[in-house]
Amino acid sequence: LALTDRSHAAALDAADPLGAYRERFVIVDPSLIYLDGNSLGRLPAATAARLVRTVTEEWGDGLIRSWDQWIDLPTRVGDRIARAVLGAEPGEVVVADSTTVNFYKLAVAALDARPDRRVIITDVDNFPTDRYVLEGMATARGATVRWLEVDTVAGPQLDDVAPLLADDVALVTFSHVAYRSGARADMTAITSAAHEVGALALWDLSHSAGSVPVALGRSNVDLAVGCTYKYLHGGPGSPAWLFVRKSLQSELKQPIWGWFGQRDQFAMGSAYQAQRDLRAFLSGTPSVLALAAIDEGVALVEEAGIAAVADKGRALTDYAIALYNAWLADLGFLLGTPRESEQRGAHISIRRADADVLCTALVGVGVVTDFRRPDAIRLGLAPLTTRFVDVWQGLAKIRDLAK
Ligand SMILES: *Cc1c(COP(=O)(O)O)cnc(C)c1O
Numbered sequence: 001l002a003l004t005d006r007s008h009a010a011a012l013d014a015a016d017p018l019g020a021y022r023e024r025f026v027i028v029d030p031s032l033i034y035l036d037g038n039s040l041g042r043l044p045a046a047t048a049a050r051l052v053r054t055v056t057e058e059w060g061d062g063l064i065r066s067w068d069q070w071i072d073l074p075t076r077v078g079d080r081i082a083r084a085v086l087g088a089e090p091g092e093v094v095v096a097d098s099t100t101v102n103f104y105k106l107a108v109a110a111l112d113a114r115p116d117r118r119v120i121i122t123d124v125d126n127f128p129t130d131r132y133v134l135e136g137m138a139t140a141r142g143a144t145v146r147w148l149e150v151d152t153v154a155g156p157q158l159d160d161v162a163p164l165l166a167d168d169v170a171l172v173t174f175s176h177v178a179y180r181s182g183a184r185a186d187m188t189a190i191t192s193a194a195h196e197v198g199a200l201a202l203w204d205l206s207h208s209a210g211s212v213p214v215a216l217g218r219s220n221v222d223l224a225v226g227c228t229y230k231y232l233h234g235g236p237g238s239p240a241w242l243f244v245r246k247s248l249q250s251e252l253k254q255p256i257w258g259w260f261g262q263r264d265q266f267a268m269g270s271a272y273q274a275q276r277d278l279r280a281f282l283s284g285t286p287s288v289l290a291l292a293a294i295d296e297g298v299a300l301v302e303e304a305g306i307a308a309v310a311d312k313g314r315a316l317t318d319y320a321i322a323l324y325n326a327w328l329a330d331l332g333f334l335l336g337t338p339r340e341s342e343q344r345g346a347h348i349s350i351r352r353a354d355a356d357v358l359c360t361a362l363v364g365v366g367v368v369t370d371f372r373r374p375d376a377i378r379l380g381l382a383p384l385t386t387r388f389v390d391v392w393q394g395l396a397k398i399r400d401l402a403k
Contacts (some may be wrong), residue, residue, distance in 0.1 A: 002154035003322055003323070003326060004323065004326050004327065006389065006393075007207050008246070008275055008391055008392075009185050009319070009387075009388040009391065009392035010388070010389055011321075011403075012315070012319065012388035013387050013388045013389055016312065016315075016387075016388070017308060018304055018308055018312050018383065018384060019308070021300070021304055022259065022385055022387065023040045023083055023386045024041040024045055024046070024300060024384075025043060025044055025045060025046055025233075025384070025385050026042070026044070026045050026048065027042070027127060029157045029332065031366055032366055032368065033063065033259040033366055033367040033390050033393050033394050033397070034295045034366065034368050034385070034386075034390070035180075035367065035368060035369045035379045035386070035391075035394050036368045036369060036370055036378075036380050037230070037380045037381070037382025037385055038207060038211070038230050038231065038345075038346065038347045038370075038378070038380030038381075038382060039221065039230065039370055040229055040230070040236060041229060041230055041231060041232065041234070041297065041385070042233060042382070042384075043233070043234035043235065044233050044296050044297055044300050044365065045285040046296045046297040046300070047104060047233070047292075047293050047297060047353075049110065049294070050295070050296045050392065051289060051292060053244065054288065054289060054292040055289070056216050058070070058288075059288075060228075060243075060330065064099050066304070069185065070286070070288045070291075073095070073286055073288060073291040073292075073295075074094045074095045074096055074260075074282060074286045074291065075091070075278070075279065075371070076147055076277075076295075077095045077294050077295050078092075078093035078094040078095050078241055078297065079091070079292050079296055080091065080295065080298050080299065080302065081093050081095070081209070081232070081241050081294075082243070083302070084298050084299075084301055084302035084306060084368070085110070085210050085214060085232070085298070085301060085306050086205070086209060086214050086215075086224070086243060087213075087214055087215030087216050087217055087218060087219075088121055088216045088217055088243055089217060089246060090392055091277060091278055092216070092217075092243055092245065092246055092278065093242070093243045093278075094241065094242060094243050094278050094279065094281060094282060095228065095239050095240070095241050095286070095291060095294060096239055096240070096242065096260075096281070096282050096283065097239055097240060097283065098239065098240050099129065099204070099225050099226060099227050099240035099242075100129045100133060100294050101256075102225040102240050102241075102242040102281075103129070103130055103133050103202070103225045104133045104206065105242065105254040105255060105256060105281060105283075105377075105392060106202050106223040106224075106225060106242060106252075106254070107120070107133060107134060107139055107171060107173065107202060107236075108141075108254065108255045109223075109244075109252040109253055109254045109255070110170060110200040110202060110222070110223060110252070111137065111141060111143055111170050111171055112251055112252075112253060112255075113143055113170075113200065113230075113248075113251060113253075114170035114199070114200070115172070115196070116142045117167070117168050117169060117170035117198075118142065118144055118168060118170065119143065119144050119145075119146050119166075119167070119169045119170060119201070120134055120137075120138060120143055120145050120146065120167045120170060120172075120173065121145075121146045121148060121161065121164050121169055121173070121199075122134055122145060122147065122148065122169045122172075122173050122174060123147065123148040123149070123150045123155075123156045124147050124148065124149055124150065125150050125152055125178065125180070125181075126156070126173075126175055126178075126204075126216075127175055127179045127204060127206070129137045130173065130175070130204055132278070134146075134173070139318065141314060143170070146164050146169070147291060148160055148161060148164060152179050152180070152181060152336070152344070153181050153183065153336055153337065153338060154181075154183055154343070155174075155175075155183030155333075155338075156174045156178075156182055156185050156190070156247075157185075157186075158186055158190055158193060160190045161190055161193060164195055165193060165194065165196070165197045165199070166197060167197055167198060167290070169194070169197055169198075169199040170199055170200065171199060171200050171201075171202060172190065172191075172194035172199050172200070172202070173201070173202040173203070173204070174200050174204070174205070175204040175205075175206070175207065175284070176203050176204065176205045176207070176208040176214070177205075177207035177208040177211070177212065177344070177345030177347075178207070178348065179206070179207055179331075179372070180336070180349055180372045181306065181336050181337050181338070181339075181344075181349050181376075182207070182317075182336075182337040182341060182344045182345045182347045182349055182378075182380065183337065183338050183344060183345075183367075184208065184212060184338075184342070184343050184344050184345055187203055187214075187219050187221065188218075188219040188220070191203075191219055191220055191221055191222070192220065193310055195220070198356065200222045200223065200248075201221060201222050201223070202222065202223040202224065202225070203221055203223070203224045203225075204224070204225055204226065205224050205225070205226035206225075206226045206227040206230060206240075206343055206348065207230065207231075207346075207392070208226070208384045209226040209227075209230075209231060209232060209241070210230070210231030210232045210233075210235070210298075210301050210306070210309065210343050211231045211279060211309070211310065211313050211346035211347075211382075211383065212310050213306060213307065213310050214348065216243055216245075216401070217245075220245075221243070221245065221356070221382070222244075222245050222248055223242075223243065223244055223245070223248070224242070224253055225240055225241065225242050225243070225254075226240060227240055228240060228241060228242055228298070230380075231295065231301070231303070231346070231382060231383075232297050232298050232301060232381075233295055233296075233297030233298075233300060234290065234294035234297045234298075234385075235290065235293040235294075235297070236355050237253045237290070238287075238290040238293055238294050238297075239286070239287050239290055239291070239294070242281055242364060244278055244281060249276075249277055249280070253274065253280075254280065254281050254283075254395075255284040256346055257272045257283070258282070258283035258284045259314055260279070260283055260284055260286070261275055261280045261281065261282045261283055263275050263278060265312070294364055297324040300384065301384065302349060304384060309383045309384065310346075310383070312343070312384075313346030313381060313383040313384035314341045314346075316346065316381040316383065316388065316391055317337070317341065317344060317345075317346060317347070317381055318341060319388055319391055320348050320379060320391050320395060321339060321382065321393075322393065323391065323392065323396075324348075324350060326379070327395060327396070327398075327399040328350060328398065328399060328402065331352075331399070331403065332352055332402075333350050333351060333352045333402070334350075334351040334352070335348070335349075335350065335351075336348075336349030336350060336351040336376050337349050344359055344382050346380070346382065346383060347378055347379060347380040347381060348378075348379050349376040349377070349378050349379075350376065350377045350379065350398065351375045351376045351377070352375060352377075353375055355372075355375045355376055355377045356371045356400060358377055358398065358401055359371035359377055362377075362394075362398065362401065363395060363402050365397050365401070366397075367393070367394050367397045367398075369394070377398065379391075379394060
């Protein structure tokens with residue numbers, strides 16, 4: 001079978017050990033080619049049922065009494081994320097707030113933990129919210145962002161970061177998988193280099209939690225944050241997770257002191273005393289409905305197993321790149337993603353000057369992708385819900401429109 005035959009894609013689907021997982025999701029329009037699971041993951045069927053239960057039984061019937069079972073959702077769901085996809089210990093991950101707010105909390109905590117150091121390192125191509133938070137925080141706290149210029153395909157490399165490291169650096173922070181290129185950084189090596197100069201490392205795993213293997217413990221990562229609505233299928237606007245390595249939890253202080261971080265919350269005491277564990281990184285009342293949805297999404301990923309999920313992501317992106325080589329490389333495109341599978345996540349970026357026009361035209365022929373400025377069509381190949389025939393169809397449509 002030729003690689004470019006649809007039947008080749010169908011054969012890959014037939015042999016896919018995770019193929020049956022697609023049926024665990026709500027798919028209203030089977031003809032839609034959805035290649036944007038890295039912006040918003042599909043809805044698991046179990047989530048709809050769980051939400052009905054949470055709303056009618058726990059809220060409708062249980063009312064305030066249900067807080068008994070709700071109060072520890074941030075830590076319970078956090079522990080599930082820790083073991084299912086992050087390679088972290090129980091008590092190292094909680095769910096709260098947005099990725100943006102969690103990133104702020106952890107970045108401030110890191111900067112405050114190194115009061116004699118005023119430099120933060122990140123890259124110019126990092127996700128906008130991370131860059132904005134760092135800018136705002138640096139302005140407010142008299143710190144400086146030392147911007148790393150990066151190759152827009154390869155992303156931050158240890159050899160580029162190393163020359164910027166010095167004993168004035170408090171914090172080194174990057175995305176593990178870059179939102180545009182899909183480039184995967186060497187988290188272990190860059191963290192180790194940051195530690196050598198006494199800095200802390202904070203990683204944004206929004207595009208890697210649930211798509212690639214991660215071992216925050218073994219990688220010796222200090223701090224991390226990530227979304228739950230992408231590869232974890234938590235639903236639109238579902239709150240984010242944050243990770244703080246156990247040994248740092250009593251040392252670091254986050255800046256948003258609220259009653260959910262207070263040691264004896266319901267004593268309603270006069271002065272703030274932070275919890276002794278990770279709950280100190282909570283602030284206000286958690287979003288119970290969203291947490292119930294995240295629990296179901298992560299449970300599906302856990303059941304499938306992150307190793308198998310990551311294998312499928314690698315196979316899908318390999319296949320997409322093979323079709324790119326066959327169909328698109330000669331049409332004036334640039335592959336905006338590393339070709340080496342260990343150096344990328346589960347999305348790829350195909351670049352040409354008219355990418356925005358192509359993305360709009362693709363929607364018209366039933367293919368949902370993302371346009372990312374200035375010139376990238378981003379194809380998110382969420383492993384649990386994307387078929388090889390979807391990749392085939394999506395790339396074929398791009399070829400037809402681009403000719
Ligand atoms: C999607 C994404 C976010 C989103 O942050 P929110 O606060 O949830 O809007 C943050 N960082 C990265 C790298 C992302 O890809």
